[in-house]
Amino acid sequence: MTAEAGPGGVEALYPFLYSGRDDLASLLADVESSTSEKASEIAALRGSLAARFAWPIAECARTIADSFASGGRLLAFGNGGSCTDAQAFASLFTASAPPLPAFCLPQDAASLTALANDVGFEVVFARQLGALGRGGDVAVAFSTSGGSANLLRGLGEARRLGMVTVGFAGHDGGPMAEAGTVDHLFVVPSASVHRIQEAQTTLYQVLWELVLHELADVR
Incomplete structure (x- = not known):
C-alpha cells in the first residue's frame, strides 16, 4: 500500500495534518472524524462484496480445493503492497494443518x-510460472489496478500451461477484467488503493477458509 505526499497523495487524504494549525483539540477532532469516516467506508465496501461475490468465491474455493486434492500447488504474485498480499495469502496455506503447497513468487x-x-521486469512472473507451473496448479495475481504488464504476462503464461487463474483487482478491473484473462476474478469497486487492499484482505481470508472447508469435506 503506497501513498505519496503532494497533490492527490497524503496531503489530499489528510489536509488537516498540513494546515499548520496549532489547535491540538481541533486537530485531534479532525483525525477522529477522518478515521471514523474511513472505517465506515471499508465496512460498507466489505458488506457490498458479500452479496457480490458469495457464489463466485465459493466456486473459486472448490476449484482451488480440487487442485490441492489432486496434488496441485498455488503460486501467488503481485507488485508492491500487492506482493505482501500475495505473500500473506500463500502463508495462510503453508501454515494450515496439514500444510498446503503455496508459494509467493516475488x-x-x-x-x-x-x-x-x-530480460525485463515485465517477464519476472511469466518466466517463474513457466519454470514452476504445471497444468492444474493455481496462479493467483494481486493488483489494485488490474493493469500491471508483468501480472498480465504471468496470467497469460499460466493459462498457456493449463493452470487455474485467479485475479484480485480494483477500480473496474482494468485489463485483468477483459474476457479470457482470468478464470476467477474479484474486483473491488473503489478508486482508493487503501480501501481496495483492505477489502482484498477480507476476500482472500474468506477464500482461504472456504478452501479448507472444501478440503475437509474431501478428506
Missing part, C-alpha cells in the same frame, strides 16, 4: 532481480 529475490535485470 519472495525469490534472486530470480526476480535476475530476470528484471537481464
Whole structure:
C-alpha cells in the first residue's frame, strides 16, 4: 500500500495534518472524524462484496480445493503492497494443518532481480510460472489496478500451461477484467488503493477458509 505526499497523495487524504494549525483539540477532532469516516467506508465496501461475490468465491474455493486434492500447488504474485498480499495469502496455506503447497513468487529475490535485470521486469512472473507451473496448479495475481504488464504476462503464461487463474483487482478491473484473462476474478469497486487492499484482505481470508472447508469435506 503506497501513498505519496503532494497533490492527490497524503496531503489530499489528510489536509488537516498540513494546515499548520496549532489547535491540538481541533486537530485531534479532525483525525477522529477522518478515521471514523474511513472505517465506515471499508465496512460498507466489505458488506457490498458479500452479496457480490458469495457464489463466485465459493466456486473459486472448490476449484482451488480440487487442485490441492489432486496434488496441485498455488503460486501467488503481485507488485508492491500487492506482493505482501500475495505473500500473506500463500502463508495462510503453508501454515494450515496439514500444510498446503503455496508459494509467493516475488519472495525469490534472486530470480526476480535476475530476470528484471537481464530480460525485463515485465517477464519476472511469466518466466517463474513457466519454470514452476504445471497444468492444474493455481496462479493467483494481486493488483489494485488490474493493469500491471508483468501480472498480465504471468496470467497469460499460466493459462498457456493449463493452470487455474485467479485475479484480485480494483477500480473496474482494468485489463485483468477483459474476457479470457482470468478464470476467477474479484474486483473491488473503489478508486482508493487503501480501501481496495483492505477489502482484498477480507476476500482472500474468506477464500482461504472456504478452501479448507472444501478440503475437509474431501478428506
